[in-house]
Amino acid sequence: MSTDTGARPPAMSDVALAAGVSHQTVSRVLNGHPSVRPETRLRVQDAIARLGYRRNSAARALVTRRSDTLGVVTPASALYGPTSTLVAFEEAAREAGWYVSVATMRRFTADSMRAAVEHFLDHGVDALVVIAPTSEVASAVQGLDVPVPVVLISSAIELREREGVLSVGVDQRLGARLATRHLLARGHTRVLHVAGPQDWFDAQDRLAGWREECEAAGVTAPKPVVAGWSADSGYEVGRKLAAGKLPEAIFAANDQLALGLEHAFWDAGVRVGQDVAIVGFDDEVGAAHYLPPLTTVRQDFVRLGSLAIDVLRQALGGLTGREAPRLVPPEIVVRRSSGV
């Protein structure tokens, strides 16, 4: 030990030696154990600082089988929703003392999912978090039998129903209702919905919310147009709409679709906000500067992140029973695209 000249980082025993106590006492100090004399504690802390000691987390994980790390599985896309969710969640996790390990997935196949999960389990994560926007995930998560809690971040209607699956999400349905309500309140009696890809939970929920609100208002919901998420897709839909009978009002499943619609209408000489009202969903960066600025629905990802952590804490505290899903309410942001 005396011959080691700085080669390996100091271990607990080195601290113990320097402080004139046993390594166990050092451990107690580190873990905040109550029965350590204040004076001893001080001596140990001093030695720790002096030696620049840092606890070896591998050794710790080996014996405790915990790692203070959460595994996050998320789709490999730079799309607004998943990305914002990831960033917000990481922030919340870190604040709660967890570290986050990420696995992005190009596709949520059962295989790739299993691989990611196994990796995380190998590395002893305390829990798994799945950012689960599509129904592909449903099957992938379903087969999962893991010894740690799993939290879904997703609006996932279907999964919500299943017992034992923890989940949090933004209330997409409510958001869609707010959007639709806004248009109806402006006097439009026919609100068309340009829907997102129906294997996405968000898209399903927004469609459902729109329909609900129409029914609640006593108007018949026209047949929705199902599209993708992209502005390209919205543009294409817009062209067709402009060529035929123009709807008075459109609720687009996301801002990109709305952007594409605006583009198509512009090309066709249709004035958005006057000839047709449009509401989007997401309040993406820049939506305030679309032409015209887009009325849309904003989701609170920060709150979503901390909600996920709350649920996780509960699950790890042992309360794993069937949890009610927790939903964050979104809010509408009114701009010119829905009428002046």
Add this chain to the structure above:
Amino acid sequence: MSTDTGARPPAMSDVALAAGVSHQTVSRVLNGHPSVRPETRLRVQDAIARLGYRRNSAARALVTRRSDTLGVVTPASALYGPTSTLVAFEEAAREAGWYVSVATMRRFTADSMRAAVEHFLDHGVDALVVIAPTSEVASAVQGLDVPVPVVLISSAIELREREGVLSVGVDQRLGARLATRHLLARGHTRVLHVAGPQDWFDAQDRLAGWREECEAAGVTAPKPVVAGWSADSGYEVGRKLAAGKLPEAIFAANDQLALGLEHAFWDAGVRVGQDVAIVGFDDEVGAAHYLPPLTTVRQDFVRLGSLAIDVLRQALGGLTGREAPRLVPPEIVVRRSSGV
């Protein structure tokens, strides 16, 4: 051992027992050691599969002091650049057999940086990757003395110069030159630059590239307008420009700025693409549907990610000498905003 009924996961010794070999032989099989008889290897692999054995990575990390994990420090923003970089890098890392642990930072102070780095070192990451868009990082990274390689993902002119700092990035300067060249080639002799915040390397480099290209073409670069990154900021600049003498051509430091400019000009009745040409930077999702569709510069983040991994591999292979920075060339995407 016989009394353990599934309580703890199988260990290497369990596999050894089941296969009738020593734990060391199991280890050899796992690590692909050559001198194991094929028959023995098969027997071991069979036992592994049968027991559902999975190697405990904490124990492994304890003795090897490696964890097959990379630590990524990244700004906590949903901005296009950092986000795309993160996603692309994770993908590349995973493909190369590494796992990625993430720490987002709201601000790159020396303190928060140190905390993140310490955490990663605690957890035995093999290397550190810093997505370093601002010069705040410069100081934060500077003081860093870590026992593992550090790779900067950044265009960071200044850092590039320093020896021993590994870095990769997109060639922002080239991108700016391409954008400026495009405008000059269209006959504009005065290209205004609406610059991004100058504590961002990308903004600095784009400014520098623009200036270089102007000089190379023998035109005088007008005084640049320094703004933020946001569309709001672009809008504000646009209003002022529209109120005064309108420039013929504008190179905006990113697409959001360009979007804001388009908005302001629209409000003022200035026709973008005719009265004024605009080029952006990023090719954000949706840029093809701005009004008018935006000519812009696209960055290849996928290539950036794999480049970072390449550099990392080299550094870990021991070749830590002063590395030339590696730059990914961007490309220009021409649309209507720069003239029909």
Add this chain to the structure above:
DNA sequence: TGGACCTGTGTGAGCGTTAACATCTGAGTG
């Protein structure tokens, strides 16, 4: 035919931590 040298395998000692138990001290109680 003997030793030098490979190949395949086993043995034992850590790695740095926590958990369980053992020990020692001094204060409080009847």
Add this chain to the structure above:
DNA sequence: CACTCAGATGTTAACGCTCACACAGGTCCA
């Protein structure tokens, strides 16, 4: 004043793996 009991500390044994070494048996060449 012996007796219990809580508080403070030390001792020992895992945790599951890799590494360094030992060792058996075979091959090869002098």
